[in-house]
Amino acid sequence: MVCALGAAVCFGTATVLQAMAARAAGTGGGGDAALLLRALRQWRYLAGLALDGLGFLLQIVALRSLPIYAVGAALASSLAVTAVVAARLLRVRLTRSEWAAAGVVCAGLAMLGLASGAEGNRDGSTVLRYAMLATALAVLALGTAGSRLPGRGRALALGLGAGFGFGVVEVAVRLIDALTPSVLLTNPATYALLLGGGAAFLLLTSALERGSVTVTTAGLVVGETVGPATVGVVWLGDRTREGLAWLAVLGFLVAVAGALALARFGEAPVAEEGS
Structure with missing residues (x-):
């Protein structure tokens, strides 16, 4: 579970870093290819790619020892990571409901962690x-x-x-x-x-x-x-711990519902024109 959550942190943070790089690179001309080339010259974009690679390796480790349902819900929580990191680095203002949704994701993952059995x-x-x-x-x-x-x-x-x-x-x-x-x-x-x-x-x-x-x-x-x-x-x-199937199902549904509530953070916001 530590590896699964680590992968979520990597993926969620990478989204924000790559968005920051794309924002800075978007001031020049050219199309999407030119934008990508400019972004690749920035350390934030390269750091984001490195985090994506590390996240994938952690995901593989997690999938070799945890049920798929637990890893999948943990990866969905990367949206909560993106929201929190965006609020810090991009100064995106989260509403109370969005902070609550991030808390819901954490609660669902806690339930899954308690109920998950072995792979x-x-x-x-x-x-x-x-x-x-x-x-x-x-x-x-x-x-x-x-x-x-x-x-x-x-x-x-x-x-x-x-x-x-x-x-x-x-x-x-x-x-x-x-x-x-x-x-x-x-x-x-x-x-x-x-x-x-x-x-x-x-x-x-x-x-x-x-x-x-x-x-x-x-x-x-x-x-x-x-x-x-x-x-x-x-x-x-894949199974749960003895007698805790209900808790795993509830935790899975709660974590996914919280992630869906944070769906707008699937791509970090882009700065308004002139900002």
């Missing part, structure tokens, strides 16, 4: 490995179809698709049982992880480029928590 003892079937690969391909198809939708429908479809892609990564980590090249190259879960993660980043970037941040992030949170948690419980044997 499931099932290795996952070959069918499940190919199903994850098929899901990753479906995420790409969803992105193609969703990009043609207008307004909020487009943001929601692409956000959900990105969430499903990140969910594939969470499950695929559990389905990779050895890191030797011969095993990795013959395991469909390896390709599901790479394809799902890449598709998720593409869909999320596309959604945030022209869509609502709040709607996109809400879809992202739902997609990356509910599906993987179900797979973990049904197919990988």
Whole structure:
């Protein structure tokens, strides 16, 4: 759980640092490519990328020892981290309800921490490995179809698709049982992880480029928590401590609900023109 929460802190802080770098880099001309090149020359953006990498490693460690439902809820709490860090570094004013939502996330995670059992003892079937690969391909198809939708429908479809892609990564980590090249190259879960993660980043970037941040992030949170948690419980044997299943379910719902309330912090705010 410490690693899962550490990953959330890394991802949430990286969002704010990258937003600060993008804000500073946005004063020049050119399109998105020029903006990215300017941002890459700033230490805040590079620090954000480093934190993303560290967060991913911590996520992998957490997924190797915790049920997927606990890790997924912990990662969703990165929105609470983003909100708090944005309030400090970007001087974003949080309302009382948003501070309350951050507290709700923490309460839900505390309940999950008390109720979570050990990682499931099932290795996952070959069918499940190919199903994850098929899901990753479906995420790409969803992105193609969703990009043609207008307004909020487009943001929601692409956000959900990105969430499903990140969910594939969470499950695929559990389905990779050895890191030797011969095993990795013959395991469909390896390709599901790479394809799902890449598709998720593409869909999320596309959604945030022209869509609502709040709607996109809400879809992202739902997609990356509910599906993987179900797979973990049904197919990988994830369980709770004896007699505490109700507390785990309640904690999961509370943490996700709190994250959804903070969905507007899925992308740190951009400074107003002239500020």
